[in-house]
Amino acid sequence: MWSIKIFPLFNPARIPLSPLITDNTSSSLPTHKTLKRAGLDYWDHIDWNYFPDLEKYCENLVKNERFHLLTTKSSEPYTSRRFIDEDHLVFGSETSGINEIFLKENWNNTCTIPMDNSNIRSLNLATSVGIVLYEAIRQTDAI
Secondary structure (H helix, E strand, O other), X not given: OOOEEEOOOOOOOOOOOOOOOHHHHOOOOOOXXXXXXXXXXXXXXXXXXXXXXXXXXXXXXXXXXXXEEEXXXXXXXXXXXXXXXXXXXXXXXXXXXXXXXXXXXXXXHEEEOOOOOOOOOOOOHHHHHHHHHHHHHHXXXXX
């Protein structure tokens, strides 16, 4: 089962952390105020958690969980990764990405969506989440 993790401020999570451009990311993770509206009538059918302390969550993530950090800075394509059930897919905000220190400390967990055009740095966050999440779902036979 895939679950959604929601955070207040920083950058790593299973789904994006605190998107700053909510119009572009509303299909992947709404702000806390619009969470109920964005979830429509699906709330009884999903597993989600809110973690108010991102530092504690990240410490636990590194110590106890499998995770993949999606960043434009990595050269490893997400398609080369082996995803298993309960992996955490971590996306940063569209404007600043994942915290640089956290990335460097966990570099072996990084991967990227390859871009053919060097003038285009990245895709919309919601699009990126959909691409990688569906590859993970495909690999784990979750659909």
